[in-house]
Amino acid sequence: MQVAESVAAERSLHVQWEPGDEEWVHVVDRRIVCQISKRLPLALVVGDDLAGVIRRSHPRVAVVVISDPDVDELRGSTDVLRRTLLPYGWTDEFDPEAFSALDLFLETT
Structure with a gap:
């Protein structure tokens, strides 16, 4: 939550x-960025500019740059997904x- 709040404050965005x-x-x-x-410690970020903000202010957070939150451009091994982001399948x-x-958001809610 702290990462989100600091990024939002720096760029006048909302959490x-x-x-x-x-x-x-x-x-x-107006959309998810x-x-x-x-x-x-993982952030999926639209664009290099905002990714740079997170990398500079929170170097321990792994940053993955995406083109849009709704584009199917991510992939992961089933083993890693089960051990990390989707432990309940x-x-x-x-x-x-x-x-x-x-998709990740929906699978974890």
């Missing part, structure tokens, strides 16, 4: 999340070979 059941925090302007894990619609940041 959006539901306490309790969501494992991701969103930093938004960053999705930050509450469990792992996923629905039949989720494809580990091609998923989006929003």
Whole structure:
């Protein structure tokens, strides 16, 4: 949460999340520009500019640059996904070979 709040403050953006059941925090302007894990030091970030802000201010956070939160441009091995982001598994619609940041968000809520 601290990472999201500092990034939002630096860029005059807003933090959006539901306490309790969501494992991701969103930093938004009119759309999601960053999705930050509450469990792992990981941020999925739209664009290099904002990614640079996170890398400079939070060097321990792994940053993955994405083109859009709804584009299926991410992939991960089933073993790594089970051990990290999706320990409870996923629905039949989720494809580990091609998923989006929003897919991860939906699979963990």
